[in-house]
Amino acid sequence: MVDEQEKLLPIANVGRIMKLILPPSAKISKEAKQTIQECASEFISFVTGEASDKCHKENRKTVNGDDICWALSSLGFDDYAEAIVRYLHKYREHESERANYKQQTSKARNVTGRHDHEDKAEGDDDDDDEEGLCHTDSQRGKGTTSTCRRHPAPLEFRIIDRNETSPS
Amino acid sequence: MASSQPKLTAINSGIDVKTTFPTARVKRIMQADEDIGKVAIATPTAVTMALQLFITSLVLIGAAEAHESGTNKITVDHLKQGISNTTQFDFLHDLVNNTKDD
Numbered sequence: 078m079v080d081e082q083e084k085l086l087p088i089a090n091v092g093r094i095m096k097l098i099l100p101p102s103a104k105i106s107k108e109a110k111q112t113i114q115e116c117a118s119e120f121i122s123f124v125t126g127e128a129s130d131k132c133h134k135e136n137r138k139t140v141n142g143d144d145i146c147w148a149l150s151s152l153g154f155d156d157y158a159e160a161i162v163r164y165l166h167k168y169r170e171h172e173s174e175r176a177n178y179k180q181q182t183s184k185a186r187n188v189t190g191r192h193d194h195e196d197k198a199e200g201d202d203d204d205d206d207e208e209g210l211c212h213t214d215s216q217r218g219k220g221t222t223s224t225c226r227r228h229p230a231p232l233e234f235r236i237i238d239r240n241e242t243s244p245s
Numbered sequence: 246m247a248s249s250q251p252k253l254t255a256i257n258s259g260i261d262v263k264t265t266f267p268t269a270r271v272k273r274i275m276q277a278d279e280d281i282g283k284v285a286i287a288t289p290t291a292v293t294m295a296l297q298l299f300i301t302s303l304v305l306i307g308a309a310e311a312h313e314s315g316t317n318k319i320t321v322d323h324l325k326q327g328i329s330n331t332t333q334f335d336f337l338h339d340l341v342n343n344t345k346d347d
Contacts (some may be wrong), residue, residue, distance in 0.1 A: 090267075090300070094297070094300050094301055096339065097306060100306055103319070104319065106320045108320070117296055117300055120296065120299050125292065132282075139282065139283040140285065141288055142291040145295065160298065161295060165291060218299055
């Protein structure tokens with residue numbers, strides 16, 4: 078039996094977003110917060126279901142980021158889709174930098190590297206949390222044969238770009 | 246606050262939202278539906294991004310309704326009102342209409 082709370086996002090996240098975007102004098106009732114929490118889960122199911130249907134129709138087993146973007150557009154959330162497409166682009170660049178880094182460090186160590194299955198499979202939940210939103214600038218890979226232990230910088234993504242305005 | 250703007254959305258509000266979301270929980274919610282099979286690693290993160298935008302929109306809509314009715318406290322009623330005025334959120338109609346008012 079799945080705990081009811083497990084089907085919902087932590088309510089603290091709703092409160093936190095509120096604090097960030099509304100003036101300090103704004104308040105929200107507990108029930109309204111809970112309603113938003115439920116709407117969030119509904120949104121996840123709604124978008125994921127649409128993305129999953131597309132995969133089934135195309136005989137694919139794995140739902141990927143592009144499917145989510147497609148689903149968002151298809152369901153009337155074009156503006157979200159654009160932002161996420163940009164993120165996925167950065168994510169893939171970041172991933173290939175990481176892959177290069179791993180290749181270089183394993184060469185440097187003269188180890189027959191074990192291959193990390195990074196993409197297109199059900200991964201560990203633990204990894205996901207670390208790959209989420211990070212706060213520092215990503216840099217282009219320097220491509221040096223490195224004995225230096227510098228890890229590629231974590232990926233930064235600002236969902237809402239101050240410099241851009243939505244066309245609508 | 247840009248209260249003079251007729252429609253303030255998550256995208257054009259110019260607000261930088263960097264909260265940490267439990268991506269693992271998002272993934273579990275996604276897979277609560279039995280029809281959903283495997284998901285690629287980046288997928289829960291993409292969904293989380295969309296979620297942040299979505300929750301931001303919902304909060305802003307509720308705040309706008311509350312402001313319209315001259316209060317600074319957002320209630321379920323404000324959310325209901327805002328949702329029924331927003332075609333993007335049609336899918337939420339049933340969910341909120343079955344919600345008790347506070």
